[in-house]
Amino acid sequence: MKLLIVDDIVKNIQLIAAVLHEYDTTFATSGEEALEMLPHDEFDLIMLDVMMPGVDGFQTCQKIKKMPKYKDIPIIFLTADNNVESVSRGFEVGGVDYVTKPFHSRELLSRVKNQLFIREKNKEKELILLQQFKMAQMGEAFSMITHQLKQPLSAINATGIDLNMAVELGTLDDAKVLNSVENIDRYVHSLSETIDEYKSFFKPKNSFDNATILDLLKKVNLLTSQMLKSQAVVLIVNVENEKEFFKTLVNEVAQVLLVLFQNSIDASSAKMIDGIIQLNIKKRDNGIYISVEDNAGGINDTIKDNIFDLNFTTKGVDGSGIGLYMVKNIITQHLSGTIECENINSGTLFKIFLPNLLV
Template identity: 30%
Template sequence: MMVSNSDKKEKVLVVDDQKRNIQIVGNILSKGSYELAYAFDGKAALEKTKDQDFDLILLDIMMPKMDGYDVCNQLKKDSKTKDIPVIFLTAKTDIENVVKGFDVGGSDYITKPFNSKELLARVKMHLTIHQQRKTIIEQKDKLIALNTSKDRFFSIIAHDLRNPFMGLMSVLELMTKFSEDVTPEDITFYAIHLKKSTDNTYRLLENLLEWALLQQGRIEFNPEINDLAMITETNLNLFENLAEKKEIGLVNRIIPDTLIFADDHMIATVIQNLINNAVKFTPTHGKITINSRPIDNDFIEISIADTGIGISASAQKKLFHLDQKYTREGTAGEKGTGLGLVLCKEFVEKNGGKIWVKSEVGSGSNFKFTVPMRSC
């Protein structure tokens, strides 16, 4: 059963070399909904923070071998623990020791003997502040990601969408200026060029629209039982002419009546984009094979493998990410933006699956993704 963030208990580490103090603090905090962990010295406390995540640390100052100041100092140097609030437990209330605690990164201090109401109030306050800080950081990261996506989106519109139109305008200008000298062969040549350019532009516009609607939450999501073989065959047919021109073989090895539980439009878009890329980056006389296999009776793995030019390891890291620009021409000069793979990742994950690629330069690429076999 999934545990929501609101139901998850906040985790508090109590560090004190005196067992009696541990018991007192534990009894007081048991009145709150906290998950407690204990350590009897500084070294043990640092070890616990390596393999466990804590929301707050209550730390005794006077301990043998490594006192609380040293422990706190170590915590603040570690990127994993530097943001965990530390409340010192101390009998020392003189200004010098209080200031020293703050200097090493402490958030607060509580004096011994403990007042249960004060302890609970301070723990609650610092956990609230810590949670609010985490929320702010998460929101900041989301805003940065959104801003990066927006910049990339406008870059595609300004550059990748502008270039095809410039090509169209150039061809039309030539045909207009020299219309009297244009032969039927010239018209055929220009028509093929215009068709190729408009097809690429239309596919880019489709991907841009789909991606924009998805980001706005305006695209419908209707998962249901679908025949994967039928979806695949329908999309393969769209590329028959293009594959035939490059003399590329298209093979569909998906068994009829292979059922998946997914949004048929989204999965069709994924398959269409992956086939388009395979055709684009496969040279003449190559081959593209689409296959599937069940995984643990819960998911179907679909693979679209080609005998194309392959992708380097460094380039593979840039795929599926809108903020990582990676584009190159196909084997026949076809253009691309990388947006199709970003859309594939969004659609696959929306349906509860994963997408990845295995490829080597000169040895082709194998794009794989998973979708559920039934309702989750």
């Protein structure tokens, strides 16, 4: 567990660090310095002095909470006065607790312990959700792979029947046998290729890939072509600089697109219209721009602010409301990007930006 202590008075930092000696502590002596440090490190909790010259604690807190990486980090304020106004301002800007100075070491320690415990629990919850999401995606991929395996399997079957017939009719010759064996070989090859492709898709992976837009499209196609075909939804793809490499998590981006496509398909089948999805992906110097637009009627203004919330769904028992929540999570947390949604023409437009990552 890594803690950041922010206070302009060095003596305070030393005192707090001594109380929290069982943790790995780092310090900053101003709000500015803390804001500068945060993106380059990974902290689990921040102790933040309120009264500091320059950017004060409240302002610092607000800025920290705007960083996607730290939007959930517990921040405990260190305040000299515990008047109602300053305490409630602390909670308003996103603090989770406060300690008044001069502090008692035991109190400080148990407040920190308490917040770290809650954070740990939240992380576990997040992990379970991610697991659930992955399971649902697996289910999707599984039904697609079985579908894709069927065609070569029935071709092998047909070849067998054909051979059998030739035996019965007395028309079997070497050429026919060789030809059949060759065909079976080809089908088996295609079966194992399909299996390999899916295996690579579900390999857990934390390191970033060097990929092109074409690589991404291949994965997307693997995941979604069957679904689009069976729902008679047309996908129009537009790409720019599709052969240039960029750093990303290809599988995760493909999963994001799968969720967006699923939602568009759901919406167009609910409206009973012929669905059209337009996917645009372009590579620029600063990153990747992706947009997904459909023609399925758009999203009602009254719920637009909620679609990324966990468990928000308008599909009753058919929906779980995890899809867009996970999409936002993957885009902002795993890829430091942004995602926005707006109604356009006769449907919905999702705009995604993934910055160039120097990892």
